[in-house]
Amino acid sequence: MATQPDVKAPGADDAFREEVRQFLADNFPPELKGKGNALAGVDGPTQESDAQRKWREAMGERGWGTPTWPREYGGGGLTRRQARILDEEMARAGAYNPIGGMGVMMFGPTLLEYGSEAQKKEHIPPICRGEIRWCQGYSEPNAGSDLANLQTTAEDKGDHYLVNGQKTWTSGGQWADKCFCLVRTDKSDKHRGISFLLIDMDAPGVEVRPIQMISGMSPFCETFFTDVKVPKENLVGEEGQGWTIGKRLLQHERTNLSGGGSLARMMGASLSDLAKKYLETDESGAIADKVLRDRIADFEIRWSAFLLTARRAAEESKAAGGVSEISSVLKKLGTKLGQERAELMIEIMGFQGLGWEGEGFSEAELAGVRAWLFGKATTIYGGSTEIQNNIIAKRVLGMLDHQ
């Protein structure tokens, strides 16, 4: 599938940039400046303020929260180039993209590729408007790294499937409206027996139990399905095509989990700013601890190279009309660098970076500790680093299966 290349048209770029600036001036509430997108993560339910809601609706209306998705399904219909201008202008204004979550990162792009016309018309617009939350029903207690071993069954009952089984690590499951799920429709074939099914989380027979993590947070859940009726029209693609579709979705997931999904993040708070706040500086303003200064520079250089890699992957995939072959690399690199960054932050902050609760710690410090701990999950979920290495070696580099 070829896409239109971005044509260099500086005049048109300038006009679009002007349009974005005007839109931001008219619609972005100044009190939200510098805030992040509460919907993007799976940290917890969000009580939207009026300003947040208005901003989300304004962006959703334009489709600019999903800037490159097709206009006909509620996306922005922008070129990659325009999307970058939008990113740049939002960063300049201190604005953020209020649309996000798994619907945007993973499910939407996959449904656009594999869904029926009716499914796209039904599911994509609410994602573009940020009105609905999706969660992922992939992992099971005995199907983690060996995902294709999943046992949750969907039995054909004529006009519907009857789903039974257990999923685990359902991110944000307790707050989700719907779940995109891999289920077993055929027990005789490990890979071709898997189908991709959409399940309402409020359907009778769905039960969700949060799991407490080492970070003290409970963003993951166990999800139990007991005789859940799912209409046939909720099957995406053909029966038995779930493994193919699911893998494609994982490529989107990897690209996004890597932490470099948006150019705007390049503008975010840097490690060096933090270091200057916590560490002594000499008379020239340089960090006095030369060893730590060197390590911070080393990290920031590599982090910059990683962000450039994320941008390159996005440009490549746009040009090729598919996912870049380096999506596994992004996941592997980004998660490792994210962990390295968190460890370096703690080192910079000393004991002040290890507070668990109570007095003597700022909110940001306490949040940082939880984020450091929770971040250990990133090299495990979404296909562990070891699995990514296998994927790269076998699928990208063509090394043969080890015996």
Place this chain on the structure above:
Amino acid sequence: MAVLNEEQEMLRDMAREWATNESPVAAFRKVRASGDPEAFDRDAYGAMAQMGWSGIIVPEEHGGSDFGWLSAGLVVEELGKTLTASPLVATTLAAAAIVLGGSDEQKAKWLPRLASGETIGTLAIDEGPRHDPAKLSASVAGGKLSGTKAFVHEAHGADLFVVAAANGLYLVEKGDGVSLATRKLTDQRSHAQVTFDAAPADRLDSGGDSLLDDVLDRARILTACEMLGMAQAVFDMTLDYLKQRVQFNQVLATFQALQHRMADLFGNLAMMRSAVEGGLQALDSGFGIARAATIAKAEANRVLHTMSREGIQLHGGIGMTDEYDVGFYLKRARVLETSWGGTAYLRDHFAGTSGY
């Protein structure tokens, strides 16, 4: 890799084909065996100039094609893959200095000659064994330049030196007051200590105070392109080797321990490519060049260093032999790593220019 336009794809394909067929590593072996201190094949460089490669960043009005830095980088990367010995990078950098800092007259005089390949140029900057542009003592009095430059790339073939003195950049032609002492390095290319003794010098007046830094940014990025080609080549030859070498009755590529090391190297290579292409794109857009240049060269240093070591290790004993090519990359790698800023220099530079 970066999304290319049709013109860039053609250029890249042409460079790849030429390097593979006309300038494989065997061609470098011939240059090495010749013992010629210039250490490049004049006919080969003539062919490269004919194809327009020496004029890629030179404006059309001065005889170049003005295809931009990304295009120049694509060619240099392909030549890096086969270790093509040529003064293309050195000449391009000399041309860049003149584009940035030359008067109309200087541009009209030198750019067409550099673009056509008739004149070979190079940069003469560092005065010691480590890159340190803040410490320069070469000086100019009455239009005559004096000073010693410790390691000058492609010095033996150069007709024109872009020399950094304490108060700016100067053009010095080979001849009166210019003498060379060969400094053979491990890569077996042309390097020399160049002494200028009251050599007639023509100042580049138009580049402002940052001219030296601007030229060094370009030197870092273009050198990183050659290093990218080398890293890609080492990766490819190592992967090929693992796919055919049998031990314990198994092809080495089937061992998970080796697969994961190759996946690590592949990830590093992706970061290096992004950093290098980011540098080229910064040059073409004129935005954030200094930062991008530091990132490009620092990543090139880091990744090629690892790649060249792992390349030998993963080949085992055969990698240690002169008969096999992989060792040549290790030796050239360290020379380029040391050029225009080693890793420690670049980190310090990055921190300093970032305000910490």
